Amino acid sequence: MNTYEAIFSRKSIRRFLWEKLEWEMISDILEYANNLPMLIKGIPVEYKLVSNIEKKQGFRGPFSVKAPYYLCISSEEKEDYLINAGYLMQQINLYIASKGLGACFLGAANPGKELKNTMKYEYVIALAFGKTSDPVFRDSSQAKRLPESDVVVYKEEVSSDIKQILTAARLAPSSINSQPWRFVVYKNRIHIFAKKNNKLFSYMDYYKMINMGIMLCNLLLAAEELWVDLSITKQENLKSKQFQSNEYICTLLIG
Template sequence: MNLYEAIFVRKSVRKYSMDKIDQNVIDHIMNFADSIPMLFDDIKIKLELVQLADLKHFQSGILTVKAPYYLVLYSTKESGYLINAGNIMEQIVLYITARGLGTCYIANLNLKDKVVEEKEYEQVIAIAFGEGENEVYRQSDKAKRLPVKSIAVFKEEADKNIRAIVSAVRLAPSGMNGQPWRLVVYNNRIHLFSKKSGIIKSIVKETRLIDMGICLAHLLIAAEEMWLEGKAVTLSNISSQNFKKNDYVISVKLS
């Protein structure tokens, strides 16, 4: 199973066996994570693998789950760092899924005993993962997602490759399943927008930018599967405009 195929079967897993994973598998996961390029060159990240056994202050609740392993992403706060974090972590999630393991995004992981030394880094996103107690896969038609017509506007008659890309974007996970992405689709480019929230809180805006990074990961993975080169760019002629219902986030040029 490759990353593209994992998009269509991955689900959030909230119950785990506490058995340890073979160290070779852990090494492969971390090596893959280290190989993922940043969206923007000036962003630096750190990934920390944490085992439940090493956490003295773990607190379970509705926003987190008990799992044998956690992967925490820290980032410097450069422009685009939240989108970058979502993009990187979703690729890791899909890689773990392809290895037959379960994953679940969690709101935050209280690491009182483990703090990244460099003060310029902040914890952005974390996942729980491990052997699931039950099935870790599902059929794509069981995912509760908005229909394509609700998230995408096609400005041209799209070919099968473009429609396949949009279908992959549609299945991206998001905080509280908010699905904030809105797409304006051409055959050689796709513009990504985030639906504006009625709640004006910085935490909501930050979460949505992470969600947009997750969505972008699906788009770029699907483009590669269709033998298309996808390049993420910010277009000033769009970013300078004010839109009533959506905020412009980024564009992907396809060739």
């Protein structure tokens, strides 16, 4: 299985076997992570692997997922660094799934101060991962996702490849399955928006941007697989416009 196929079959795994992974597997995952292309150039990031096998290390939180390993990403806090971090971590999430291992993003738990102090940049998010006896794959029809009509507006008729790319985007995992992404689709461009959170939940904006990066990873991987050329731009007129329930993120130019 490759990472594109994993988009359609992965699911979050929350129960793990308390077993060590072979070192070759761990170093393979780390090498994959360290060689990933950035979504946004010029934002330094660092990965940190935390093993809990010998000693439980500093992740606390009410909805924490207990796992033998956590892979943390820390990043310099530049513009769109959360989107960039989500994009990178989703590639790793898909890569881990493609190896038949379980993984789950960990937004509810936080590394303790001690662990954070060992990170080069600001801690962003972690992936819990390891061996599991639960099924790692499912049919994409089993994924609980909003119907296409809730998140995509087709302004013009588009090709089946573009529809497939949007399906891949919609299957992205998100914190509490919030699926904040919204798409306005033309023949030659896709405008991407994020649903605004109620002011009471504005603390969720942090995760919303990570979710948007995760979705962009699925979308761009699918485009690459289907040989569709996409380039990311930001349109000044949309950037400066106020929308009632959505926030403009970017535009993907097709071809």
